[in-house]
Amino acid sequence: xxxxxxxxxxxxxxxxxxxxxxxxxxxxxxxxxxxxxxxxxxxxxxxxxxxxxxxxxxxxxxxxxxxxxxxxxxxxxxxxxxxxxxxxxxxxxxxxxxxxxxxxxxxxxxxxxxxxxxxxxxxxxxxxxxxxxxxxxxxxxxxxxxxxxxxxxxxxxxxxxxxxxxxxxxxxxxxxxxxxxxxxxxxx
Amino acid sequence: xxxxxxxxxxxxxxxxxxxxxxxxxxxxxxxxxxxxxxxxxxxxxxxxxxxxxxxxxxxxxxxxxxxxxxxxxxxxxxxxxxxxxxxxxxxxxxxxxxxxxxxxxxxxxxxxxxxxxxxxxxxxxxxxxxxxxxxxxxxxxxxxxxxxxxxxxxxxxxxxxxxxxxxxxxxxxxxxxxxxxxxxxxxxxxxxxxxxxxxxxxxxxxxxxxxxxxxxxxxxxxxxxxxxxxxxxxxxxxxxxxxxxxxxxxxxxxxxxxxxxxxxxxxxxxxxxxxxxxxxxxxxxxxxxxxxxxxxxxxxxxxxxxxxxxxxxxxxxxxxxxxxxxxxxxxxxxxxxxxxxxxxxxxxx
Numbered sequence: 001x002x003x004x005x006x007x008x009x010x011x012x013x014x015x016x017x018x019x020x021x022x023x024x025x026x027x028x029x030x031x032x033x034x035x036x037x038x039x040x041x042x043x044x045x046x047x048x049x050x051x052x053x054x055x056x057x058x059x060x061x062x063x064x065x066x067x068x069x070x071x072x073x074x075x076x077x078x079x080x081x082x083x084x085x086x087x088x089x090x091x092x093x094x095x096x097x098x099x100x101x102x103x104x105x106x107x108x109x110x111x112x113x114x115x116x117x118x119x120x121x122x123x124x125x126x127x128x129x130x131x132x133x134x135x136x137x138x139x140x141x142x143x144x145x146x147x148x149x150x151x152x153x154x155x156x157x158x159x160x161x162x163x164x165x166x167x168x169x170x171x172x173x174x175x176x177x178x179x180x181x182x183x184x185x186x187x188x
Numbered sequence: 189x190x191x192x193x194x195x196x197x198x199x200x201x202x203x204x205x206x207x208x209x210x211x212x213x214x215x216x217x218x219x220x221x222x223x224x225x226x227x228x229x230x231x232x233x234x235x236x237x238x239x240x241x242x243x244x245x246x247x248x249x250x251x252x253x254x255x256x257x258x259x260x261x262x263x264x265x266x267x268x269x270x271x272x273x274x275x276x277x278x279x280x281x282x283x284x285x286x287x288x289x290x291x292x293x294x295x296x297x298x299x300x301x302x303x304x305x306x307x308x309x310x311x312x313x314x315x316x317x318x319x320x321x322x323x324x325x326x327x328x329x330x331x332x333x334x335x336x337x338x339x340x341x342x343x344x345x346x347x348x349x350x351x352x353x354x355x356x357x358x359x360x361x362x363x364x365x366x367x368x369x370x371x372x373x374x375x376x377x378x379x380x381x382x383x384x385x386x387x388x389x390x391x392x393x394x395x396x397x398x399x400x401x402x403x404x405x406x407x408x409x410x411x412x413x414x415x416x417x418x419x420x421x422x423x424x425x426x427x428x429x430x431x432x433x434x435x436x437x438x439x440x441x442x443x444x445x446x447x448x449x450x451x452x453x454x455x456x457x458x459x460x461x462x463x464x465x466x467x468x469x470x471x472x473x474x475x476x477x478x479x480x481x482x483x484x485x486x487x488x489x490x491x492x493x494x495x496x497x498x499x500x501x502x503x504x505x506x507x508x509x510x511x512x513x514x515x516x517x518x519x520x521x522x523x524x525x526x527x528x529x530x531x532x533x534x535x536x537x
Contacts, residue, residue, distance in 0.1 A: 037403065
């Protein structure tokens with residue numbers, strides 16, 4: 001679909017030099033007489049590289065339709081993560097580079113959204129929170145269970161996160177997938 | 189979540205606001221020490237600036253016994269400041285709110301923002317360049333960010349050297365150095381559009397010289413400016429400088445500069461135009477252009493033109509975004525982190 005560059009918003013996918021890019025940031029600019037510009041920061045969905053470009057706001061650009069499918073994580077295979085659509089059993093491989101540091105939160109059967117462009121996976125969307133089991137935590141030292149003291153604990157996915165002193169092995173922790181930090185204990 | 193709620197939760201977030209207070213104090217101290225008078229100018233006016241690309245907020249002034257008057261929130265205090273220059277007050281500065289409508293949301297824009305303007309009499313834009321350098325070092329020291337006395341400022345993970353002199357490069361030099369475009373190619377619409385097309389920019393019959401010039405400036409030049417130390421970009425094509433004096437040696441250019449740190453544009457300065465006739469002509473053209481663009485229409489500020497006719501001293505002047513200055517000195521990524529009430533906290537979005 002053709003749109004005006006002035007209407008580009010964060011979260012859209014557009015074609016830049018014939019390659020789909022994901023918009024991560026937009027800044028409106030009006031440096032001169034009469035004309036307005038849109039500076040966008042975008043991620044090349046094939047390489048994961050980011051770049052900036054400033055469009056005239058009246059320029060025509062191609063917005064690309066990206067399909068979003070709910071999929072289950074199966075396993076990591078070299079440079080890729082393998083996902084499966086639980087309805088169709090179709091599998092998809094997504095480059096770990098594209099997933100970025102959040103790949104450290106993946107555990108089997110975790111469900112996330114895989115974004116597909118022309119049937120090829122190009123990105124993943126995590127739910128805002130994920131609940132992960134604590135695989136290893138040092139025993140709390142008696143008398144230091146209050147206040148803001150923190151310790152590093154290892155989660156089932158292998159990811160280490162700073163958590164309050166009272167957290168024990170076997171606890172489930174809610175992790176904020178945006179900031180990759182401890183949010184609360186999950187009392188499930 | 190609104191800022192006042194965030195602040196209740198996390199006192200750490202208060203830091204940029206405390207920096208704002210200190211930056212504003214430092215600015216006042218600096219200019220008073222330099223012999224400038226601080227002045228107060230109206231925010232509600234009958235005739236705001238005529239810049240065609242700026243959109244205004246409209247209101248109505250109601251006075252019992254008189255006809256209602258259309259009124260506008262100013263886009264910059266420039267016209268009032270220049271009337272005071274004609275009054276013979278000498279060098280002056282102000283820190284006030286300014287308002288620009290329809291600019292969209294971004295990390296660098298808020299419709300209501302704080303502006304610092306100063307006017308240095310018996311001076312030109314090169315004196316204002318020196319003022320900028322000295323002011324920034326003064327703020328750095330006042331904020332106790334210069335304990336090592338090496339004039340370094342860290343912003344978003346990059347260290348900038350604020351020592352004088354800053355890098356100074358003309359627009360023509362920058363086009364050649366960063367975009368490989370020669371001066372005569374830059375100034376000529378047909379040549380510039382041809383080059384823009386070759387570089388892969390979208391060019392049509394409607395594309396103006398100004399659009400191509402700015403798109404190249406924004407994409408290929410600005411990202412290089414203010415990399416390790418601030419950069420002053422000076423001598424703009426004359427059409428890009430509505431209120432500035434043309435260069436005597438080459439009237440195709442005007443005595444205007446902008447300065448940048450880390451790709452952020454922080455201020456815009458001129459050797460101020462003092463010729464009343466030329467100013468009036470340019471403003472009439474601007475208003476005509478505003479009409480073509482469908483922008484809000486208003487009358488020219490005749491009081492300002494009259495002030496110029498009485499005579500304004502030779503002056504260098506500048507407008508600096510105070511919020512952006514606070515972003516820089518508080519190491520904040522977004523203007524929203526420096527405003528207690530960003531627009532999203534005031535209106536429902």
